[in-house]
Amino acid sequence: MRIIRILSAPVILLTALSLHAQCGVERWSIKTGTDSGASAINLGSYVSTTIYNMLQSAHPATLPANSRISPRETTQYRLSGTLTKYAREGDSDYHLVIQDGAGRTMIVEIPAPNCVGAGSPFGPGVANARRQFDARFTATTSFKTTSTPVTVRGVGFWDFLHGQTGVAPNGIEIHSVLDITFGAAALAPGVQSLPTTGDAHDPADDVHYPADVIRDEDGGRIRVYRGGDYLGDALFHGGAVVEDPSINVVFVGDHWDAAHRQPVIQAVRQISASSGFRDLDKYGVRTFGLRVNAQQISGTGQDLTDLDVQRLLSSSIESGRIQHVDENAVYLVMLDPETEASVASDRNWLSYHSEFHPTDLPMRYVVARGGLEGTKLSDAINASIYRALVNPAGNGWF
Numbered sequence: 001m002r003i004i005r006i007l008s009a010p011v012i013l014l015t016a017l018s019l020h021a022q023c024g025v026e027r028w029s030i031k032t033g034t035d036s037g038a039s040a041i042n043l044g045s046y047v048s049t050t051i052y053n054m055l056q057s058a059h060p061a062t063l064p065a066n067s068r069i070s071p072r073e074t075t076q077y078r079l080s081g082t083l084t085k086y087a088r089e090g091d092s093d094y095h096l097v098i099q100d101g102a103g104r105t106m107i108v109e110i111p112a113p114n115c116v117g118a119g120s121p122f123g124p125g126v127a128n129a130r131r132q133f134d135a136r137f138t139a140t141t142s143f144k145t146t147s148t149p150v151t152v153r154g155v156g157f158w159d160f161l162h163g164q165t166g167v168a169p170n171g172i173e174i175h176s177v178l179d180i181t182f183g184a185a186a187l188a189p190g191v192q193s194l195p196t197t198g199d200a201h202d203p204a205d206d207v208h209y210p211a212d213v214i215r216d217e218d219g220g221r222i223r224v225y226r227g228g229d230y231l232g233d234a235l236f237h238g239g240a241v242v243e244d245p246s247i248n249v250v251f252v253g254d255h256w257d258a259a260h261r262q263p264v265i266q267a268v269r270q271i272s273a274s275s276g277f278r279d280l281d282k283y284g285v286r287t288f289g290l291r292v293n294a295q296q297i298s299g300t301g302q303d304l305t306d307l308d309v310q311r312l313l314s315s316s317i318e319s320g321r322i323q324h325v326d327e328n329a330v331y332l333v334m335l336d337p338e339t340e341a342s343v344a345s346d347r348n349w350l351s352y353h354s355e356f357h358p359t360d361l362p363m364r365y366v367v368a369r370g371g372l373e374g375t376k377l378s379d380a381i382n383a384s385i386y387r388a389l390v391n392p393a394g395n396g397w398f
Helices: 028-032 123-134 258-269 275-283 306-318 374-390
Strands: 076-088 094-099 105-110 144-158 172-182 213-215 221-225 246-252 291-298 303-305 329-334 340-342 351-356 363-368
Touching (some): 028 172, 076 172, 094 123, 105 144, 123 144, 123 172, 246 306, 258 291, 303 306, 306 351, 329 374, 351 374, 363 374
Parallel strands (some): 105 172, 303 340
Antiparallel strands (some): 094 105, 144 172, 213 221, 351 363
């Protein structure tokens, strides 16, 4: 008989957690120049380059959470292209898509100045770039399109590939942008601008993905579960899976007494008995011997976003409350029944799964609403856990 281990961990008090600060989490020190290596970057000079050149480097095998990868992340670049799309992300970054004359695209991003830590050498440049952009455009949470010649200057950055609009195939970006100029005079010699279409919402952004795939708060996309089939019309992507999974249930908030926790634990215990779970073995997922642990986190506020969930998990790792040493672990975050929750302003979901990197290891997590009961509870848990196991990054189905 398999033994299911339920660990009763101490309640975690996260009094220092800033749940409503709209700033990012993943590799945030690298993005905003608060890492130890930022001060060594020579911001008094730059390398002139092109989108084509930036796309020639191979994506690194690993991306350290708090250290830079030379030479791309230790160099300031200047490059030109055509600004085609822009939006303000949930983490307050301006997400800009620039394109060259051959149709190659890459992302350049301008953080919010108040999200750049004190003492960052990027601070003055970021504030300057935001002023320059705001004088020309108004970024909102919906993508707008334009065809405006642009030249940017800023530091290279390697991002994880997670379904971002306009992402370079190798994940290279400029982040942070420290200077931006517009108009034909801004283009470097030989760089073409595209025909002008004017600012507008781009309908193409609404039709590339199924209705249950939504933009998350740091530029990528995640798939939410709203009910119905566990996997729906999704196809296996053929990429990495969680091969030897364990489930770590994290009860968030102050309203999870033993009576309310028990149905959740029971639903997780029953996962390995379901035929849908056993079917995942054809993708390379080990579907027997599923290990289950549980703990409770308290003091998280009443309104949570996906970035807040990431901060909560990251803070728990930093404090030693969560020992994240196994990339096969999936964290099931059960929200407080009294908590409102959203992903990029979308509140219409029962569960979703995603992945981020609070350390050098990926952290795969599922978020499920509190207050669900019976079949709705088990379906929400099963659906997003199944999806997390066979598509942990959340961006390989389509």
